Amino acid sequence: MDIATILKGFTGFIWVGWVAILALVMFNAARKTPLKSGKSLIIIVLVIAIVMTTVSSGLVFTNPQERGVVISAVQPEGYRSEALQPGLSWIIPFAENVVFYPISQQTYTMSIAPTEGAIQGDDSIAARTLDGQEIYVDASVIFSIDPTKVVQVHIYWQNTYVDLIRAQVRGIIRDAVSQYSVDQVVSSKRFEMVQSVEDNLRVKMEENGLFLYDFVLRNIAFSPEYAASVEQKQIAEQQAQQAELVVEQKKQEAEQARQVAKGAADAAVTRAEGEAQARLIQAEAEAKAMLLIAEVLKNNPNLLNYQYITKLSEDISVMLVPSDAPFVLPFPQTNGSGTTTLVP
Secondary structure: OOHHHHHHHHHHHHHHHHHHHHHHHHHHHHOOOOOOOHHHHHHHHHHHHHHHHHHHHHEEEEOOOEEEEEEEOOOOOOEOOOOEOOEEEEOOOOOEEEEEEEOOOEEEEEOOOOOOOOOOOOOOEEEEOOOOOEEEEEEEEEEEEOHHHHHHHHHHOHHHHHHHHHHHHHHHHHHHHOOOOHHHHHOOOHHHHHHHHHHHHHHHHHHOOEEEEEEEEEEEEEOHHHHHHHHHHHHHHHHHHHHHHHHHHHHHHHHHHHHHHHHHHHHHHHHHHHHHHHHHHHHHHHHHHHHHHHHHHHHOOOHHHHHHHHOOOOOOOOOOOOOOOOOOOOOOOOOOOOOOOOOO
């Protein structure tokens, strides 16, 4: 509580005391028992009350977050050209009074939601894009009164400066939206549009003694018809993307099958080449073996007979052969050991 408020409260208490004293003096006078020095006490308290009223009316305390515009009956213009700064100030009692304005940041919101905006109900900004689509914009303006232009704000707008903000924001947003198509507003050109609105709004507000801190584009809504068409477009795009994924998957599966087939073919070729090489090596080995056998037989002609006999069963002692069937191999006669030798 500041000293000016305390002083006004004390002054009110004095006036209450003066009324009480006056009533007491009059009551005693009616009962024929007047108070001694009652009139003097009434006059003294009255003078003190008037003086305190005058002093308290002249003292004004300005808070740090506000500035005071002095409305003056003694100034030719009807007001002081400079606003009251924070702290205790003196004005001419009964000839001047003060109107306070906040210089702290304020937020003015226009929203489609009934309870979010400064005005109850749907207060969104209806605007039409370059391609004729109607959109609804929710926006907030963070601003303050310029401390050096408080007097100007009082002269031109007084407490209706928020009406200026509302009118300017709605008009500037509509002008900005009309420069872009609906697709640009919601995507590629959104930040450019917001910057354009903010720049134009800042100029207009500064001309009227207000300072813009920030412009916030809170939301963009569409008409039900356009929203439905956008949803259908998104569904179609998603289906097209899904189809592309399926095609790509089929391509990958076909490529995988081709690679598997190629691998199988390469494996078959490699296996055939291996088998052919093995047969070639085997044939070469057999040829070399035949050459060695031929060389051995050349030097030992009876070796074949011996090999033939060793292959016979152990219990064979006599073999009958047709008389007209010649033997391929000549056999020696029976020896004296009792072993039977086949002869031709």
